[in-house]
Structures are given as structure tokens and as C-alpha cells.
Amino acid sequence: MYEAPVDHPLNLTTQLVLTSGSYAIFFIALLIAIRMGVQQRTPFYILVMLAAAFGGLFEPLYDEGQMLYFYSIGQWTLYTSFDTPQPVWTISGYAILYGANAIFICDRIHKGMSRAELYKWALITFLGSCVFEMYGINGGAYEYYGPHAFRVFEYPLVIGVLETAQVICFSFAAAELRRRVTSHLPLLLLFVLFPCMFYFANFGAGAPTIIALHMDNPSPGIVKAATLLSILFALLLIHSVAQTLPKANAITARDTATT
Numbered sequence: 650m651y652e653a654p655v656d657h658p659l660n661l662t663t664q665l666v667l668t669s670g671s672y673a674i675f676f677i678a679l680l681i682a683i684r685m686g687v688q689q690r691t692p693f694y695i696l697v698m699l700a701a702a703f704g705g706l707f708e709p710l711y712d713e714g715q716m717l718y719f720y721s722i723g724q725w726t727l728y729t730s731f732d733t734p735q736p737v738w739t740i741s742g743y744a745i746l747y748g749a750n751a752i753f754i755c756d757r758i759h760k761g762m763s764r765a766e767l768y769k770w771a772l773i774t775f776l777g778s779c780v781f782e783m784y785g786i787n788g789g790a791y792e793y794y795g796p797h798a799f800r801v802f803e804y805p806l807v808i809g810v811l812e813t814a815q816v817i818c819f820s821f822a823a824a825e826l827r828r829r830v831t832s833h834l835p836l837l838l839l840f841v842l843f844p845c846m847f848y849f850a851n852f853g854a855g856a857p858t859i860i861a862l863h864m865d866n867p868s869p870g871i872v873k874a875a876t877l878l879s880i881l882f883a884l885l886l887i888h889s890v891a892q893t894l895p896k897a898n899a900i901t902a903r904d905t906a907t908t
Contacts (some may be wrong), residue, residue, distance in 0.1 A: 650865070651716060651795050653732070659720035660789030664736065667790055668725065671741035675702070678749040685756060693827050693836055694752045700839040701748030701819075705740040707844050709733050714852060714859045715808065716795030736790070746781060747816050747847075750774050754820035759827065763897040767817070771887050774816045778809040795862040798873040807858055807876045807883075814883035815850035821890045822846055854882035 675698075682694035709730035712718065721734040728735055754762070754770050783802045786792055797805035822842055830836060852859065861867060861875035 653716075653718040654792060654794055655718070655721060657718075657720045657722070657792070658789075659723045661723055663785065663788035663790045664723070664725065664738075666788070667742070667785060668736070668738045671738045671745055674749070675741040675744045678745060678752070682752050685752065691827070691836075692833055693823075694756070696836050696839045697752050697755060697823055698744055698748040700843040701751065702740045702744040703840055704747070704843040704847055705743035707847075708735055708739050708743070710848070711851060714855070715793060715805075716797075716862055717791060717793050719791040720789065742781070746778060746812070747819070747843075750777065750816050751820045751823065754817070755824045755827070758820065758824040758894070762894055764891040764894045765897050767891045767894055768887075771813050771817055775809050775813040778812045779804060779806075782808065796867045796869065796872050797858075797862065798869070798876045805876075807855070807879050810880050810883045811851050811855045814854055814886040815847050817887050817890050818850050819843055819846040821893070850883065850886060854886055855879050857882070 679695065679698055682698045685694045686692055712733045713731045717733075719734055719736050724734055725737045726734045727737045727739060750770065750773070754767070757766060757770070779801075783804045786803045792803065793800075793805050793808070797807070799806045819842065823839055826838060826842065827836065856879070857875035858872075858879040861872045864871070
């Protein structure tokens with residue numbers, strides 16, 4: 650059985666960078682969301698950002714499933730659940746990793762996003778996840794301590810793929826909610842929709858990986874097979890969302906017809 654590294658020291662410089670940097674980006678993203686909302690006369694974008702930030706409160710469920718531990722010695726702790734202390738930058742981290750990308754994806758879906766463009770945003774989301782988490786891990790803020798397979802710079806790549814699928818699914822569901830409601834009040838459902846879609850992807854597509862990690866005697870072969878299956882499931886989710894969108898040539902033809 651793998652034990653959480655509760656005695657591992659925290660790099661205080663990395664904590665400072667993650668805290669100050671993520672909250673600064675969060676503030677900038679909020680200003681962008683407010684501007685987009687004013688231009689389109691809707692609170693939708695600011696609510697997407699706030700819903701993602703609110704979803705950070707439920708991070709301990711994810712930590713338990715994917716065997717992630719935030720180093721606690723010297724940590725600026727927001728609260729503790731499942732014996733996992735949550736750093737103060739959890740809220741801002743969720744906002745910039747998930748909410749910031751979602752507002753742009755939702756905006757593009759609203760205006761007519763193509764399948765190819767969705768895949769581009771999926772790649773941007775994946776790369777953003779890799780950069781953020783590789784810095785946090787190698788900078789000494791936390792680690793995935795389980796027997797994860799396919800790590801790059803100690804970062805399990807399956808995590809990035811699952812996070813990408815989650816952002817794409819949430820953005821699509823949020824855009825559909827906006828399209829179907831007739832007033833602003835139902836948009837508050839975004840605060841429920843975000844954690845639902847977060848765990849739909851991470852615990853749904855990620856279920857094979859989670860089960861393999863928590864086996865009494867996890868076999869490297871089983872973990873690798875389960876990880877590949879989770880990656881396949883996540884890619885299928887992204888592909889399924891893309892199939893609801895028009896092809897690029899269809900958008901061009903439609904725009905030509907309207908002009």
C-alpha cells in the first residue's frame with residue numbers, strides 16, 4: 650500500500666509563486682469574464698469562473714481518488730478533509746486551469762465553434778495542465794504518490810487528459826445551459842454543473858485508473874492497462890463533444906450564405 654508523504658517538506662518559494670501567481674491570473678481572468686459579460690449582456694462568463702473556483706472546495710475527493718497529496722509542512726492551509734490539507738491556492742488553481750479556458754471555449758461554441766477549433770482548445774488545455782502541474786510537482790508543492798504509469802517529469806499524463814476532457818465537457822454543458830435558459834437565474838446551476846462534470850470525467854473516464862491505483866497489490870501491468878483505458882475514455886468524451894459541432898467547411902458555407 651502507498652502512503653501519503655505527510656512528512657515531506659514543502660518548498661515555500663513554490664508555494665508563494667503558486668499562490669500569488671494563480672490569484673493574479675484569477676483576477677485578470679475575472680476582469681476578462683466581466684468584460685465579455687458586459688459586451689454580451691449576460692452574467693454567464695463570470696458565473697463560469699466563480700463556479701470553477703467554487704468547485705475547488707471539493708478537491709479532496711479528487712486527491713483521494715488519484716492519490717495526490719499537497720505537502721503540508723509549512724503549508725498555508727485552507728482546510729483539511731480526508732487527511733489531505735488543501736492549500737489556499739486550490740481555489741485560484743481551479744479557476745485558472747478550468748474556468749479561464751472554459752469561458753473562451755463557451756464563447757466560441759456560442760459563436761459557432763468548429764470541430765477542429767475544439768481540438769485546438771483541447772490541446773491548449775492539456776498543455777496548460779502539464780505546465781502548471783509539472784511546475785507544482787517538480788517545484789516541491791505536492792506529488793501524485795501512487796503507482797501511476799506514464800509519468801513525464803513525475804506528472805502522470807493521464808491526469809492531463811482527464812482534466813482536458815473535464816474542461817471540454819463542462820464547457821459544452823455550460824454552453825448548452827446558456828442556450829436553453831430564458832433568464833439569468835437558471836445560470837446559477839453552473840455551481841452544481843461544474844462539480845458534476847468534473848467528477849463525471851475524472852471519476853467516470855478515470856475509474857479504471859483509480860481502481861487500479863487502489864488495489865491491494867497494484868500490478869504495474871494492470872495500472873498501465875487501466876491508465877490507457879482511462880485515456881481512451883477521456884479522448885472519446887472529447888471526440889463525442891466535437892461530433893456535436895459543425896465541420897469548419899460547414900461554418901464557412903453558412904457564413905457565406907448569410908452574407
